[in-house]
Amino acid sequence: MDSFWKWSVIPDNAGFFAGGFKLTLTIFVVAWVGCWAFAVVFGAMRHSERPWLRYPAAAVVEVIRGTPGLMFVVWVYFLSQPLIGYALSPFWAAVWALVIHQGAYGAEVVRAGLSSVPRGQLAAGYSTGLGYAGVMGWIVLPQALRNMAPAIVNRSVALFKNTSLAFVIGVIEFFRAGTIVNGRENASFAVFTFLAAVYFVCCFSLSRLGHRLGQRPGVIEDTTAV
Amino acid sequence: MVEAVLGRVRGRRPWFETPGERRAFVLVWGGLAALAVWFFFFGPRARYDYNWRWSVVWQYRHFLLRGVGTTLYIFAWSLGFSLVLGIFCGIGRTSGVRWVRALSTGYVEVFRNIPLLVQMWWAYFGLQQVLNVVLNDPFGLRVLIPSTFACILALSLYTGAYMGEVVRSGIRSIARGQWEAATSTGLSQAQTWRHVVLPQALVIVIPPLASEVLNIIKNSAVAMTIAITDLMFFSQKIEEETFAGFEAYTAGTLLFLLLTLLTVGAIYLLQRLLGLKVRTAG
Numbered sequence: 001m002d003s004f005w006k007w008s009v010i011p012d013n014a015g016f017f018a019g020g021f022k023l024t025l026t027i028f029v030v031a032w033v034g035c036w037a038f039a040v041v042f043g044a045m046r047h048s049e050r051p052w053l054r055y056p057a058a059a060v061v062e063v064i065r066g067t068p069g070l071m072f073v074v075w076v077y078f079l080s081q082p083l084i085g086y087a088l089s090p091f092w093a094a095v096w097a098l099v100i101h102q103g104a105y106g107a108e109v110v111r112a113g114l115s116s117v118p119r120g121q122l123a124a125g126y127s128t129g130l131g132y133a134g135v136m137g138w139i140v141l142p143q144a145l146r147n148m149a150p151a152i153v154n155r156s157v158a159l160f161k162n163t164s165l166a167f168v169i170g171v172i173e174f175f176r177a178g179t180i181v182n183g184r185e186n187a188s189f190a191v192f193t194f195l196a197a198v199y200f201v202c203c204f205s206l207s208r209l210g211h212r213l214g215q216r217p218g219v220i221e222d223t224t225a226v
Numbered sequence: 227m228v229e230a231v232l233g234r235v236r237g238r239r240p241w242f243e244t245p246g247e248r249r250a251f252v253l254v255w256g257g258l259a260a261l262a263v264w265f266f267f268f269g270p271r272a273r274y275d276y277n278w279r280w281s282v283v284w285q286y287r288h289f290l291l292r293g294v295g296t297t298l299y300i301f302a303w304s305l306g307f308s309l310v311l312g313i314f315c316g317i318g319r320t321s322g323v324r325w326v327r328a329l330s331t332g333y334v335e336v337f338r339n340i341p342l343l344v345q346m347w348w349a350y351f352g353l354q355q356v357l358n359v360v361l362n363d364p365f366g367l368r369v370l371i372p373s374t375f376a377c378i379l380a381l382s383l384y385t386g387a388y389m390g391e392v393v394r395s396g397i398r399s400i401a402r403g404q405w406e407a408a409t410s411t412g413l414s415q416a417q418t419w420r421h422v423v424l425p426q427a428l429v430i431v432i433p434p435l436a437s438e439v440l441n442i443i444k445n446s447a448v449a450m451t452i453a454i455t456d457l458m459f460f461s462q463k464i465e466e467e468t469f470a471g472f473e474a475y476t477a478g479t480l481l482f483l484l485l486t487l488l489t490v491g492a493i494y495l496l497q498r499l500l501g502l503k504v505r506t507a508g
Contacts, residue, residue, distance in 0.1 A: 071461070071482060074461075078473055083268070085271030175341070182351065187355075195344050196345070203338075225385055225442075
């Protein structure tokens with residue numbers, strides 16, 4: 001039986017898989033930082049009371065959220081040359097696409113977190129003479145972050161799952177490493193079960209963390225299938 | 227409807243309350259727009275002479291239309307299956323029976339924590355190998371799974387897990403007193419589900435469920451990787467035939483946006499037809 005299922009392809013190609021997994025982790029970490037930078041800027045803009053900040057930000061976020069992630073990855077890859085005159089490498093195209101796409105979802109998390117703090121607290125903060133940065137940094141953010149924590153973790157799980165989309169533009173990350181091994185060894189059951197198991201272990205442990213942070217009333221969860 | 231939207235926008239606060247705000251608006255957005263224009267026409271990009279050919283979008287419209295058709299076909303089947311799965315899973319997760327709860331919890335956790343791409347490839351390539359081993363190559367033939375089947379299977383299971391969580395939270399929001407009241411009037415458990423709990427819970431969860439429905443359309447783009455000829459596939463096909471990648475993918479993106487907007491409209495109409503107060507998620 002073992003010869004048919006070909007479980008041996010996993011240890012045989014362990015080094016190749018490890019290389020792919022390292023690249024997946026790199027994409028994840030780099031995109032995570034960018035994603036939350038994007039999310040904070042656009043989330044704060046959408047939270048603003050000023051219509052001229054709120055509506056343009058809302059338009060950007062909603063348009064991005066209405067687009068498939070896969071389309072976005074390919075689009076950024078092909079768009080880079082005609083639009084900025086410089087062809088992004090597949091790695092950076094994938095990172096930028098994930099930053100913008102997941103950042104738009106993250107912006108909704110940030111907005112929900114900021115909105116979870118009553119407006120009266122902002123007014124009280126301003127009335128004590130604090131500026132925007134002071135009110136945000138000392139009053140709103142500490143409370144918002146507590147409510148947002150599970151949502152941030154869940155969004156990170158989504159980002160980790162979406163790093164597999166980089167596969168379509170030729171980045172040899174974990175999933176593409178798997179398809180390459182499968183193409184050579186023709187052991188689809190073993191390879192894809194292994195891929196699924198590794199992704200599951202990573203995402204499940206992360207989401208358990210989010211679950212543990214989210215056992216209070218009033219938290220924002222943000223579990224959506226993207 | 228346009229009037230209603232405009233009225234609401236006007237009815238809120240004015241765009242600018244002080245001249246300073248107007249100045250800030252002009253400086254920020256005008257500055258950004260000017261920068262974009264400069265960059266696009268005179269900046270580093272202008273060195274790269276891109277040959278815009280928007281006409282290929284119209285030329286290859288039959289490709290795009292066929293893609294939209296396939297996407298809608300996959301969407302319709304996956305919507306049906308995932309709704310059924312989601313409702314049963316939601317009931318299972320709130321069930322008092324231990325193994326039912328464990329089964330549905332396991333289903334949700336497994337399918338939510340694996341990328342859809344991996345699930346789809348597993349359903350297409352992995353399942354094929356399993357079937358061939360189990361059936362031991364009947365009549366010396368290899369069994370092939372149609373990619374449409376694999377795609378709909380994976381998409382339904384994936385979305386069903388998310389919908390299960392949504393339905394569960396809806397069921398949880400029904401007060402316990404209603405269960406007790408239903409039991410005291412002599413309704414059986416099945417009758418309580420059918421006549422008391424589900425009609426309320428499913429109405430409550432319409433907005434979050436709607437966003438999962440939209441996610442089906444967006445996630446269906448992944449099916450392109452297992453050779454489903456959907457909108458994403460045909461966008462790539464146009465790129466391959468004409469090398470007008472930017473135009474092709476932009477057209478594809480806009481069509482996806484159009485599909486999601488039409489679905490939003492359909493859900494809005496459904497809520498109106500059911501006589502519900504229209505709400506949206508998030």
